[in-house]
Amino acid sequence: MKHVFPTYNRFPIDLVKGSGTIVTDADGQTYLDFTSGIAVCNLGHCPENVSEAIQLQLANIWHTSNLYECALQDNVAELITAGEEKLVFFCNSGTEANEAALKLARKHTGKEKIITFEKSFHGRTFGSMSATGQAKIHQGFGGLVPGFTYVPYNNIEAFRAEIDENTAAVMLEVIQGEGGVIPANAAWLLEVQMLCKKVGALLIIDEVQTGLGRTGALYGFEQIGLDPDIFTLAKGLGNGLPIGAMVGKSSLSSAFGPGSHGSTFGGNKIALAAAKEILLTMKQAGFLEEVNAKADYFRNLLEEHFETLDNVSAIRGAGFLVGIELESAAEPVVTELRERGLLILTAGPNVLRILPPLTVSYEEMDQAVTLLKSVLESQLIGSEEG
């Protein structure tokens, strides 16, 4: 690509068609997509019902601005909040949802200090980047937004030492996705929540990667029984159309009154038509049960085949957010798998990140594990010979 900033190291294929788990490149080569466009296409590529809903909306009206009532926004917000005393702010991406969360937390509490965690990832705009606990993401961009402090994840002593009455909010992922597929310890999370309540800090959960069925629940925090003051969504909410959402307790509403925050495109009708259909699909009886049954099958297969392999040091994650930590570099495995027709990702230098669509079939999971096994075994033999 000659005319685009090289902000990404791109794989040398151009995917031009997708259906379910299968994607096809410009040369007609097909692949099993176990990336879901980085945890986005949770219902697979081009799901028919979502496609129809988008097309119907395209024929009616695309955009009206947020200066007018929008029943569709209210419908989708109601589906997201599911009868709880919560309100939604719509935007276009994960980083924007997190920006909204950070702004709301500061405005509501009147405090500035925000605690986040080492290896976290919250986005690339200045606020979300400042929230991200990774020096490599900050490098070269000058002064960050002041007030952020980073503590080790899953470490209650370090957290207890940092949180105080000046803390506006604590922001975390229940599984650190980009940071290496690192799940939070449930007892640690519950204690973090308790300490937040004690000092009057808001608990913000970034569900951008874990949300929308990815971990086997609609939101990852539900599996731990957390009650966040604010949570954020994006990725799977539009299955590929750009949308983000910041969801906060109704008691925070006075801090986000008219003129306090906004977005021209946020809550646009095309993305919302998709989100409505996606949420209705995920809320259908049995949908998440089936996701969990399939994810258990996949996890068992992975453990059966890989736990004893010499170059695998851990298998982590929940639902269809799976990390396989290797003793060696992950990139060569991803490259060889791509050449053999399976797309997966890395999360850091030595972790394979596997994110199939929630609609993946048992046969596709078997195929993927067979490919993964042959590549991991051949690399193991290669390293022994080397």
Ligand SMILES: Cc1ncc(COP(=O)(O)O)c(C=O)c1O
């Ligand atoms: C946990 C988390 N938060 C925020 C973001 C940023 O989302 P976006 O790229 O839509 O701005 C990501 C993206 O990978 C993410 O994984």
